[in-house]
Structures are given as structure tokens and as C-alpha cells.
Amino acid sequence: MRRRSIVVKIDVDKYLCKGCYICVDKCPTKVFEVSSVIGDYGIFLPEARHVDRCVDCGICELYCPDYAITIIRSGGNEA
Amino acid sequence: MNPLIQNYLRSEYAQGKRRTIFCPGCGNGIILGYFVRAIDELKREDGFDDSKLYIVTGIGCSGNIPVPLKYNIIRALHGRALSVATGVKLVRPDSEVVVFAGDGDLLSIGGNHLIHTIRRNVGIKVILVNNMLYGMTGGQVAPTTPMEAITHTTPYGNPEPPLDACKLAVSLGATYVARWVVPLAKQCIQSIKELLLHRGFGLLECLSQCPVYQGRYVIGIDRPSKIMDYYLKITVVSDKPSYGDKITIGKFVDYERPTYEEIMWSIVNKAREGGNYEA
Amino acid sequence: MGKYSLMMGSEALVRGAIYAGIRFYAGYPITPATEVAEYMAQLLPRAGGIFVQTEDELAAINMAIGASVAKWKAMVATSGPGFSLMQEGIGHAINTEVPLLIVDVQRGGPSTGQPTMPSQQDVFQARYGSHGSYEIIVLSPGNVQELFYLTIDAVNLSEQYRTPVILLTEEITAHLWEKIYVPGPGEYPVLPHATPPTRGDEGFLLESQLHDERGYNVANDPELSAKALWRLIRKIRDNVDKISRIEVKYFDDEPSVFIASYGCSARSALAAVKMLRQDGYKVGFLRLITLWPFPENTIRNAVRGASTVVVPEMNSGYIVNEFRLLGLNVVSVPKLGGEMPMPEEVYSIVKGVLS
Ligand SMILES: Cc1ncc(C[n+]2csc(CCOP(=O)(O)OP(=O)(O)O)c2C)c(N)n1
Ligand code: SF4
Ligand code: SF4
Ligand code: SF4
Ligand SMILES: [Mg+2]
Numbered sequence: 001m002r003r004r005s006i007v008v009k010i011d012v013d014k015y016l017c018k019g020c021y022i023c024v025d026k027c028p029t030k031v032f033e034v035s036s037v038i039g040d041y042g043i044f045l046p047e048a049r050h051v052d053r054c055v056d057c058g059i060c061e062l063y064c065p066d067y068a069i070t071i072i073r074s075g076g077n078e079a
Numbered sequence: 080m081n082p083l084i085q086n087y088l089r090s091e092y093a094q095g096k097r098r099t100i101f102c103p104g105c106g107n108g109i110i111l112g113y114f115v116r117a118i119d120e121l122k123r124e125d126g127f128d129d130s131k132l133y134i135v136t137g138i139g140c141s142g143n144i145p146v147p148l149k150y151n152i153i154r155a156l157h158g159r160a161l162s163v164a165t166g167v168k169l170v171r172p173d174s175e176v177v178v179f180a181g182d183g184d185l186l187s188i189g190g191n192h193l194i195h196t197i198r199r200n201v202g203i204k205v206i207l208v209n210n211m212l213y214g215m216t217g218g219q220v221a222p223t224t225p226m227e228a229i230t231h232t233t234p235y236g237n238p239e240p241p242l243d244a245c246k247l248a249v250s251l252g253a254t255y256v257a258r259w260v261v262p263l264a265k266q267c268i269q270s271i272k273e274l275l276l277h278r279g280f281g282l283l284e285c286l287s288q289c290p291v292y293q294g295r296y297v298i299g300i301d302r303p304s305k306i307m308d309y310y311l312k313i314t315v316v317s318d319k320p321s322y323g324d325k326i327t328i329g330k331f332v333d334y335e336r337p338t339y340e341e342i343m344w345s346i347v348n349k350a351r352e353g354g355n356y357e358a
Numbered sequence: 359m360g361k362y363s364l365m366m367g368s369e370a371l372v373r374g375a376i377y378a379g380i381r382f383y384a385g386y387p388i389t390p391a392t393e394v395a396e397y398m399a400q401l402l403p404r405a406g407g408i409f410v411q412t413e414d415e416l417a418a419i420n421m422a423i424g425a426s427v428a429k430w431k432a433m434v435a436t437s438g439p440g441f442s443l444m445q446e447g448i449g450h451a452i453n454t455e456v457p458l459l460i461v462d463v464q465r466g467g468p469s470t471g472q473p474t475m476p477s478q479q480d481v482f483q484a485r486y487g488s489h490g491s492y493e494i495i496v497l498s499p500g501n502v503q504e505l506f507y508l509t510i511d512a513v514n515l516s517e518q519y520r521t522p523v524i525l526l527t528e529e530i531t532a533h534l535w536e537k538i539y540v541p542g543p544g545e546y547p548v549l550p551h552a553t554p555p556t557r558g559d560e561g562f563l564l565e566s567q568l569h570d571e572r573g574y575n576v577a578n579d580p581e582l583s584a585k586a587l588w589r590l591i592r593k594i595r596d597n598v599d600k601i602s603r604i605e606v607k608y609f610d611d612e613p614s615v616f617i618a619s620y621g622c623s624a625r626s627a628l629a630a631v632k633m634l635r636q637d638g639y640k641v642g643f644l645r646l647i648t649l650w651p652f653p654e655n656t657i658r659n660a661v662r663g664a665s666t667v668v669v670p671e672m673n674s675g676y677i678v679n680e681f682r683l684l685g686l687n688v689v690s691v692p693k694l695g696g697e698m699p700m701p702e703e704v705y706s707i708v709k710g711v712l713s
């Protein structure tokens with residue numbers, strides 16, 4: 001059971017991200033966009049530009065093959 | 080770094096000094112995440128004791144899935160993971176033995192061991208990562224590659240029909256057999272949990288994307304998310320295994336019969352009743 | 359207190375293994391190693407151990423590796439074709455530092471060869487059979503009593519150096535019946551079993567590629583890879599004088615000729631030395647108990663002053679090369695076909711050398 005919490009930030013680890021863009025493509029509300037910031041693997045990092053649209057489905061975290069994504073919530077995490 | 084996963088990583092991985100070896104968008108990394116989440120949920124729901132885990136891997140990209148984890152890990156030779164795992168399970172029947180192996184590893188070079196491990200019903204839990212070819216060696220045909228597909232060793236098309244690992248396992252008497260596909264996260268995690276709690280031999284085949292070889296050559300799509308979509312298109316849920324133009328996914332069998340380690344230990348105990356060995 | 363008992367070589371081997379703490383056996387039937395499996399199937403469960411007849415030799419050695427890693431001292435026994443199938447596994451156990459006993463009861467010929475006949479044709483395969491650079495310990499028992507003790511020694515060495523050890527015997531010795539002394543419990547030293555170390559809540563990582571001490575893969579780093587491999591090689595190479603043993607007889611009068619041999623062939627060699635001495639020829643006797651690592655220094659010392667070493671062996675002339683490499687003048691007495699080199703044969707060859 002989840003308590004009501006609001007996603008305040010979605011962190012992308014620039015050292016771990018390999019730029020596969022599964023997060024960009026699979027987010028149901030298109031929270032991510034490809035930025036012009038280059039990560040450690042020499043790829044343009046995805047950036048969670050529209051966190052306000054996030055419905056906290058967790059898909060980006062689940063699908064990220066490189067455990068680079070962390071959804072940061074306010075009002076306590078999962079109960 | 081995702082803190083949930085980080086919790087389960089071996090020190091150099093947790094400290095960020097080492098990263099997985101997989102190509103961008105590879106399904107192997109996703110399966111690693113599913114495995115960790117399955118264990119994490121089991122620990123919280125059932126008090127699953129993960130200190131009893133022994134993980135044995137084959138050789139191939141998929142054999143690298145558990146390497147970053149802080150469990151006891153044995154990297155077996157190519158094709159021999161089930162043999163090593165059987166040795167572990169026999170001498171430590173209370174341990175939880177998990178095998179990660181690729182389709183080439185488990186079904187081609189290790190095929191004989193698969194047959195006999197299932198026949199014996201050794202209580203080993205196998206996660207078969209089927210990317211439809213040999214990833215590690217650079218995209219050659221595997222026993223799971225669809226007929227006519229182009230790979231680096233079938234430049235004019237694959238002349239051989241593929242093998243359905245699940246059908247084989249069911250026919251040999253495997254007591255848990257399921258096939259899922261990487262985009263179905265919930266089902267994959269649920270199935271890993273069932274596998275870990277199962278008594279006896281269990282097989283979870285996970286269809287997984289290899290964007291750089293399978294994506295590019297076998298199916299002609301190289302964007303990882305699009306291969307995931309493609310997988311959803313070619314699979315259909317069923318209670319019977321089938322591996323053709325449509326690949327059936329789902330749980331195919333789930334029952335129990337006496338395990339090899341149980342039978343073996345009852346033999347040992349009976350033999351000892353007849354008088355202990357003396358030099 | 360131990361006791362005396364008449365038994366076949368294979369049974370002595372099995373009893374030695376159980377004495378040494380072996381509790382897991384995996385194997386696939388093959389002549390002439392089948393008796394080892396059959397005695398094991400009988401005796402091991404009564405000692406609380408597990409016997410498995412596997413689907414093939416590949417499964418056998420890999421199961422044994424799993425059992426050794428997880429808990430118990432483990433072994434396999436095979437011959438010729440099965441020994442070939444196990445080679446990859448031997449290298450794997452070396453690289454992952456898994457203690458293991460591997461028995462090869464040698465039969466003759468390449469391929470299916472001569473299933474029921476003895477040979478010593480695997481002495482180089484035992485040393486070099488797996489791919490890659492490595493060192494390995496190989497012991498060669500000369501009689502049934504020694505089969506018992508060397509089996510224990512082999513297991514002890516594998517634990518001490520955390521590496522597979524090969525016991526290389528022959529059809530003749532494994533099928534020979536002799537009276538032996540079986541020591542009582544605690545009479546002969548037995549080392550505890552070494553499993554891979556874990557750190558705190560972090561389990562071990564047994565990596566089959568080259569790795570550092572904690573198991574992390576270093577295969578793409580030339581410097582660290584070289585370091586990893588040298589460590590495995592040096593732990594054997596730097597301890598040759600501790601590991602390797604020979605037996606020397608009839609050396610007091612500084613003979614100019616030695617007959618050097620090993621395993622069953624050494625029995626003929628010894629008989630020939632005795633015959634020659636009876637006829638007034640000063641001939642020394644040297645027997646390799648450890649074939650590999652080859653005990654260079656010990657041998658050099660033992661045969662100091664001798665001009666020639668005659669080496670009878672049941673192959674086309676293998677170990678003789680090692681003596682040649684020591685700068686010694688050698689005479690090879692190779693024997694193929696499955697018969698032992700006869701004392702008379704060796705006798706007349708040595709006589710020819712002396713005259
Ligand atoms: C005895 C042996 N033969 C061949 C190889 C080379 N090899 C390494 S991985 C592999 C195939 C891997 O394919 P798969 O098992 O499907 O794993 P994937 O990389 O696709 O995950 C091969 C042939 C080997 N390591 N050992
Ligand atoms: S899914 Fe992960 S690795 Fe892929 S682009 Fe997004 S953050 Fe990077
Ligand atoms: S949690 Fe769901 S909605 Fe929010 S960013 Fe991730 S994928 Fe998009
Ligand atoms: S080659 Fe294929 S299977 Fe291997 S890591 Fe790359 S994408 Fe994954
Ligand atoms: Mg594959």
C-alpha cells in the first residue's frame with residue numbers, strides 16, 4: 001500500500017545511464033526528454049523535464065537496465 | 080544510483096567503481112532489476128532468507144546478470160551451470176540455488192544437462208534469458224533463433240527450426256515452467272518470486288531484447304523500447320507452450336513431486352542405518 | 359589402531375579418499391576406472407556422503423566443483439576419453455581455486471583406444487591437457503598401499519594449495535590386489551576443507567575469467583591479468599621442493615647409470631636394477647612419486663655423478679624428455695601396446711648402455 005506522496009524529482013545517474021532511452025519512450029506521460037547534457041558514456045542524458053506530469057507508475061525505474069533512475073518523493077516513501 | 084538496487088550490490092558496484100557490462104538497453108540489466116525486486120518483496124512478505132542463496136551462472140551476456148549482486152556467485156563454464164548447481168544443491172539441500180543462463184548456454188552446449196536435471200527434479204531455479212541468439216560472441220544463430228532469420232553465422236537465413244525450451248521442460252516433467260517477456264515487469268517479478276518459493280526444479284524463460292544483434296539483425300529494429308513493443312506483439316498468453324510465429328507466454332505447469340536432493344538424502348540416511356562406514 | 363587388509367587398488371583408492379574426507383563423488387562409468395565408482399557407490403553413502411552417476415564426464419567434474427565450493431571435499435575418477443572431456447573443468451577449478459581430486463586410471467591409445475589395457479600415455483595430458491598457462495600437481499602411486507596414502511596426500515595438497523590435484527594411476531595398479539595397512543582414524547594427517555571466503559554479508563564471487571583476489575573480473579586489464587595468472591602459477595612453481603617427492607634406492611655407491619621410472623613401470627625398473635646388481639652392475643633406482651611439478655632440483659641432486667638415466671615408461675617416451683631437459687644423457691625405453699616393460703627388457707638395454 002502506498003501513502004499519498006508526490007514525486008518531486010526524478011534523478012538520472014549520469015555515470016550509470018547508457019542512453020538507451022527506454023525511459024523516454026516508455027513513460028506513459030512523457031516526463032522525460034533527451035537533454036543536451038552528456039553523460040559518462042558519451043550519450044545525451046535523458047532529463048525528467050515534466051515531473052509535474054508524473055503519475056508515479058514506477059515504470060521508468062523498473063525498466064531502466066542500469067539502475068540509473070531514482071524517483072524521489074515527498075511526504076514519505078512507500079509504506 | 081537507484082537505492083533499492085544499490086542495497087543488493089557487491090561493494091565495488093555499490094560504490095560505483097564498477098558497472099554492468101551490458102550494451103545500452105539490454106534486457107539483461109532489466110532482469111537484474113526484476114530479480115532484486117523479487118527478492119526484496121519476498122524478504123518483506125515471506126521473510127525469505129536470502130543468505131541461503133547460491134547463484135550459478137552460465138557463460139554469455141546473461142551469465143553476467145547476477146555478478147554485481149552481493150550473493151555467493153559461481154560462474155560456471157559455458158553450458159555447465161546446471162551441473163555445478165546440482166553439486167551445490169545436493170550438499171546443501173537447504174540452500175536456494177538459482178541459475179542464470181542464456182539460450183545458447185542452456186539449450187545448445189548445456190542441453191544434455193538440462194534434460195537430466197529436469198528428469199531428476201533437482202531443486203534448482205533456472206532463469207533462462209532468451210535473446211534468440213548468442214549475444215556474447217557477437218550475434219550468431221542459437222537453437223532459439225527463428226527459422227530463416229539472419230545472424231552473423233546464417234547470412235543467408237537460418238536453416239534450422241527453433242527449440243521451445245518450455246515445451247521441452249514440460250515434457251520432461253519439470254514441476255514449474257513459465258515464460259514471460261521483459262516488458263511485462265509485474266509478471267516477470269511475480270514469476271521469479273514463485274520460482275524462488277517453488278519446491279523442485281523450476282524454469283522461467285524470459286524473452287529479452289539484445290538490441291545490438293538480435294534487434295538489428297534478427298528482427299530489424301534497434302531501438303530498445305521498440306523491440307520491447309515487438310515482443311508484446313509476437314507473444315500471446317496461454318497455458319500451453321508454443322514457439323512459432325506467435326510465442327505463447329504464461330505459467331505452463333506448477334506442481335510438486337519428490338526432489339532429487341530429498342531422495343538422495345533419504346538414501347544416505349538409510350545406508351547409514353545399515354552401519355556407519357569404518358575404514 | 360589400523361589394520362591389515364587384502365584389497366584391490368581401486369578399493370584402496372576409495373578408502374583413502376574417504377579417509378581423506380572426500381564426501382562427494384560424481385562419475386560416468388568407464389573401463390578401467392569403473393571399480394572406483396562401484397566401490398564409492400557402496401561405501402560413500404555409509405560414510406554420510408553422496409555418490410552420483412552423471413550423464414557424462416562434463417557433468418561429473420562440474421558437479422564435483424559445485425559440491426566442493428558449497429561444502430564438501432569432492433572427487434571424480436575416469437580414464438582416457440573421460441579424462442579428455444574433463445580437461446576444461448580442470449582448468450576451471452584451477453582458475454577458481456577449487457580443491458578437487460581427479461583420478462585418471464590410464465588405459466591405452468587415443469580415442470577409444472585400448473579400454474582394458476594399461477598405459478602411461480596421459481602423463482603429458484595430465485600436465486598440459488587444459489588450455490591456458492597453468493601449473494598442476496600430479497601424483498603417481500607405485501603400488502596398492504601407495505594408492506591409499508597418495509590419495510590422501512593428493513586431497514591434502516588440493517586443500518593446502520586450493521587447486522585440483524590429479525592422481526594418475528594405471529589399469530594395472532588399480533586392478534592389483536595387495537595386502538595394505540589401513541591406518542586408524544587420526545593416524546594419518548588430513549587437512550580441513552577450504553571453501554571460498556566471504557566478507558561480512560558479501561558472498562564470494564567465483565569468476566571464471568581472470569579475476570583479482572575478491573573475484574572481480576580483470577580480464578581486460580593486461581597488468582592485472584598477468585598478476586592474477588602469475589599468482590596461480592607461482593603458488594605451485596615456488597613450492598616444487600615442498601610438493602614434489604621422489605624415491606631413490608641403490609645410490610650409495612654412486613652408480614653411473616640410473617633407471618628412472620614411475621607408477622607400475624617402476625616395479626619393472628626396480629626388478630631390473632636388482633637383477634643388474636646381482637650380476638655386479640652398479641645401477642641406481644629412481645622413482646617419481648610426484649610427476650608434476652617435475653622435481654628438477656631433487657632429481658639433479660639424487661643422480662649427481664651419474665652419466666646416464668634410462669627411462670622405461672608405457673608411452674612413446676614422454677617423461678624421458680624432462681630428464682633430457684636437465685642436461686642428462688638419457689635412454690628412452692618406450693613401451694606401447696598395453697604390456698608392462700619387462701624387467702628383462704630393461705635389464706638388457708641397461709647392460710647395453712654399460713658395455
Ligand atoms: C566451450 C565454449 N565454447 C564456446 C564459448 C564461447 N561462448 C561464450 S558465450 C557463448 C554463447 C552465448 O550465448 P547465450 O548462451 O545465448 O548467451 P547470451 O550472450 O546471448 O546471453 C559462446 C558460444 C565458450 N565460452 N566456451
Ligand atoms: S532507461 Fe536508464 S539507461 Fe536508459 S536512458 Fe533512461 S536512465 Fe538512461
Ligand atoms: S514514474 Fe511513471 S509517470 Fe513518472 S516519470 Fe516514471 S514512467 Fe513517467
Ligand atoms: S550483446 Fe546483446 S545480449 Fe549482450 S549485452 Fe549487448 S545487447 Fe545485451
Ligand atoms: Mg542468447
